[in-house]
Amino acid sequence: MAHHRGSHGAHPSTAVLTRGFDPRLSVGSARPAVFRSSTYVFASPEAAERAFDLVSGRVQPEPGEVPDLIYSRFNHPNAEILEDQIIPLEEGAEWSIAFNSGMAAIMTTLLAILRPGDAVVYTVPLYGGTQNLIHELLEPLGMVCRPVVAGHSAEIDEAIRSTPNLKAVFIETPANPTMVMTDIKRAALTAAQLDPKPVVMVDNTFLGPAFQHPFPLGADLVLYSATKYLGGFSDLLAGVVLGFSPELNRAIRGRRGLFGNILQPDECWILDGRLPTVSLRMNRQSKNAQRIAESLVHRPEIRKVFYPTLFDDPEQIRIRLSQCDYPGAMIALDLHGGKPAAFEFLRQIRLAHNAVSLGGMETLVCHPASTTHSGCSAKEKEIAGITEGLVRISVGVEDWRDLLRDFEQALEHVAVAAAPSAE
Numbered sequence: 556m557a558h559h560r561g562s563h564g565a566h567p568s569t570a571v572l573t574r575g576f577d578p579r580l581s582v583g584s585a586r587p588a589v590f591r592s593s594t595y596v597f598a599s600p601e602a603a604e605r606a607f608d609l610v611s612g613r614v615q616p617e618p619g620e621v622p623d624l625i626y627s628r629f630n631h632p633n634a635e636i637l638e639d640q641i642i643p644l645e646e647g648a649e650w651s652i653a654f655n656s657g658m659a660a661i662m663t664t665l666l667a668i669l670r671p672g673d674a675v676v677y678t679v680p681l682y683g684g685t686q687n688l689i690h691e692l693l694e695p696l697g698m699v700c701r702p703v704v705a706g707h708s709a710e711i712d713e714a715i716r717s718t719p720n721l722k723a724v725f726i727e728t729p730a731n732p733t734m735v736m737t738d739i740k741r742a743a744l745t746a747a748q749l750d751p752k753p754v755v756m757v758d759n760t761f762l763g764p765a766f767q768h769p770f771p772l773g774a775d776l777v778l779y780s781a782t783k784y785l786g787g788f789s790d791l792l793a794g795v796v797l798g799f800s801p802e803l804n805r806a807i808r809g810r811r812g813l814f815g816n817i818l819q820p821d822e823c824w825i826l827d828g829r830l831p832t833v834s835l836r837m838n839r840q841s842k843n844a845q846r847i848a849e850s851l852v853h854r855p856e857i858r859k860v861f862y863p864t865l866f867d868d869p870e871q872i873r874i875r876l877s878q879c880d881y882p883g884a885m886i887a888l889d890l891h892g893g894k895p896a897a898f899e900f901l902r903q904i905r906l907a908h909n910a911v912s913l914g915g916m917e918t919l920v921c922h923p924a925s926t927t928h929s930g931c932s933a934k935e936k937e938i939a940g941i942t943e944g945l946v947r948i949s950v951g952v953e954d955w956r957d958l959l960r961d962f963e964q965a966l967e968h969v970a971v972a973a974a975p976s977a978e
C-alpha cells in the first residue's frame with residue numbers, strides 16, 4: 556500500500572499534515588482509519604510468495620514496488636502511515652521504524668548492529684533503562700561497552716579512535732537531568748575517519764524533533780522515546796528510529812519482525828494524531844521553562860539552576876548555540892539542604908505533580924537521586940551531577956506565571972523547614 560503524496564520539499568509543519576496518508580485508502584476519511592487486523596488477505600498465491608520473498612530479504616523490491624502486507628508483526632497500515640508522516644519532522648531522514656516503547660527502539664537497534672565482540676562507545680549519564688540494557692544484556696552477550704563522560708569532546712574522540720571493533724557510538728544529548736550537551740558533529744566527524752565507520756546514533760528524546768537535528772550534524776540514526784514529547788500527553792508508550800541508510804533500515808526492521816515489538820495499530824493512530832502539534836507544544840513548553848528557570852536563578856534556596864540558557868561553561872555554551880534551536884523544557888534545581896529540602900519541595904508543589912517521565916502537557920517534578928537514577932553508583936551520580944538536593948522539572952503548557960508562583964511558594968516552605976527552630 557502506498558501512502559505517499561507528492562509534497563516533498565514542503566516545510567516540516569506542512570509535510571507532517573500532507574505526506575504519508577492517502578484518504579482514498581481509508582474510504583475518504585480525512586483522518587486515517589484504524590486497521591486492527593492481525594493478518595492480510597493475499598490477491599493470489601503468487602502475491603503471497605512474493606510478499607514472503609520480500610519480507611525475508613531473499614529478493615529486493617523492484618523500483619517503485621511496494622510490498623504487500625502479510626501479518627501485523629511485520630507491518631500494518633497504521634505503522635506505515637505513522638512512519639511516513641514522522642519522516643518530515645526529522646531533517647535528513649529517509650525512513651522511520653515504530654516500536655512499542657523507546658527501550659524497544661534502542662534495544663532492537665543495538666541488537667541489529669552489534670555482534671558479540673563488537674564495541675559501542677556511549678555517553679554517560681545515560682537514560683537508566685539504556686544503562687541497564689548495556690549492563691544486563693549487551694555486556695553478558697559479549698559486547699564491549701565503553702562509557703565516556705557527556706560533553707568531554709576530547710575524551711569522546713579518544714575513545715572513538717582507540718576502541719577496537721567499534722561498531723556504534725551512542726550519544727544521548729542533552730544528558731538527563733543536568734542538560735550537559737555532547738557535540739554531535741565532532742563525534743560524527745571523528746567516527747567518519749574510521750574504516751569501517753561506526754554507526755553514530757543519537758537519542759534525541761529531550762530536544763527533538765523540534766529543536767535539535769542530528770542528521771545534518773552527521774548522525775546515522777536518530778532514536779526517540781515517543782512516550783515523551785512526540786506523544787505529548789503522558790498516555791501512551793512508543794519509540795521511533797529514523798535513518799537514511801537502506802541497509803540499516805532492513806537490519807532494524809528485520810529484528811523488529813523477529814522480536815514482535817512493533818507499535819500496535821491503535822497506538823500508531825494516536826501517536827500519528829499528535830505529530831502536527833509536537834512543534835507547537837515544545838515551543839510553548841520551552842518558552843515556559845526558560846521564563847521559569849531564569850526567574851528562579853537567584854532564589855536563595857537554590858544552589859544552582861541547570862538549564863541551557865544558564866550554562867556558564869564556554870564549551871557548553873558553544874555546543875548549545877551550534878546544535879540547538881531552543882533550550883527545551885527540562886530544568887533541574889539543586890537545592891541547598893539536600894534530600895530533606897528536595898522532598899519538602901516535592902511535598903509542597905500544588906499545580907505540578909510528583910512523577911517521573913517528561914514531555915507531557917502537565918508539569919512533572921521528580922527527585923532523580925531516589926527515583927530515575929537510584930540505580931546509579933555514587934561515582935556515577937557524581938559524574939552525572941546528581942546530588943541529593945536535585946529536583947528535575949518537565950515543564951508543561953500551563954501558564955508559566957502560575958507554575959512560577961507554585962515553585963516559589965514551595966521554595967518558601969523549604970526555607971522555613973530549613974531554618975533553625977527557635978528554642
Ligand SMILES: *Cc1c(COP(=O)(O)O)cnc(C)c1O
Nearest residue numbers: 656657658682758760780782793
Ligand atoms: C524515556 C526515555 C527512554 C525510554 O523510553 P520508553 O518509551 O520509556 O521505553 C529512552 N531515552 C530517553 C532519553 C528517555 O527519556
